[in-house]
Each structure stands twice: as structure tokens, then as C-alpha cells.
Amino acid sequence: MKKIRKRSASWLAKSARRGFRGYPIATVALYGPTADLATKIAVSIIPDERNSPDLLERWFSENIDVRHDPVVGEQIQAFLRQHQARSVVVTDRIIGCPHEEGVDYPEGQSLPALSVLGGPRPLHP
Numbered sequence: 001m002k003k004i005r006k007r008s009a010s011w012l013a014k015s016a017r018r019g020f021r022g023y024p025i026a027t028v029a030l031y032g033p034t035a036d037l038a039t040k041i042a043v044s045i046i047p048d049e050r051n052s053p054d055l056l057e058r059w060f061s062e063n064i065d066v067r068h069d070p071v072v073g074e075q076i077q078a079f080l081r082q083h084q085a086r087s088v089v090v091t092d093r094i095i096g097c098p099h100e101e102g103v104d105y106p107e108g109q110s111l112p113a114l115s116v117l118g119g120p121r122p123l124h125p
Helices: 002-017 070-082
Strands: 025-031 040-046 055-060 087-094
Touching (some): 002 025, 002 070, 002 087, 055 070
Parallel strands (some): 025 087
Antiparallel strands (some): 040 055
């Protein structure tokens, strides 16, 4: 099992280490209920420097850290190839909770405190 974890997460680090190679840029953000468990990964595509992201896909995992889920890794790699991402930017840690405003709680309201961010505050990933 360690082999799968190392291999499935390595594509993410390898893609980010390549640095800026031009547009389109893929941004990868990690979300989870704690600072150690990522249960959601969001990938957006920025087509060029004059535009905001025009595509956004999300993947979820409940049973395994999404960074180590080989099925999710393959799906994200296919998404990056499909949209010809030349550069990949990845957050270096989990940046928020996996809940989505308007989906998991009413718009304009905040969630109770989660341990990932250390205190009560509105969370809008």
C-alpha cells in the first residue's frame, strides 16, 4: 500500500516542481476537515494572463486522502491533458474545509469552527 501512496501522490509534486512553462495554468487546491486529511481537491484552468479560470473540477474522497487516491490522480491527470495545462500550481497544504457555500450550508452564513483553520470564521472554499 505504501507503494501506491507514494506513486499516486508523486505526479502532483512532480507537476508542480516543473515551474512556470506557460499558459494554460492549472491551479490545484486541497481541502479537508483537518490539516492532515485532504478529502477534496479542486483543479481550475487559467487559459491566459488576461482571463480568470474558466474551468473548475472537483474530486472527493471519503475513505482515503484524496492526494493518495490513484483513481482520482488518474482522473486529474486526464483533466490536465485534456485542457493542455502547461504549468501546474499546487497549494503546499490544506487551505480550508471541504464544505461548499450553498451546497453544504446556506449562502451568506459561516460554518462552525473546524480544526484545519484553528478557529471560528467563515469558510468558503
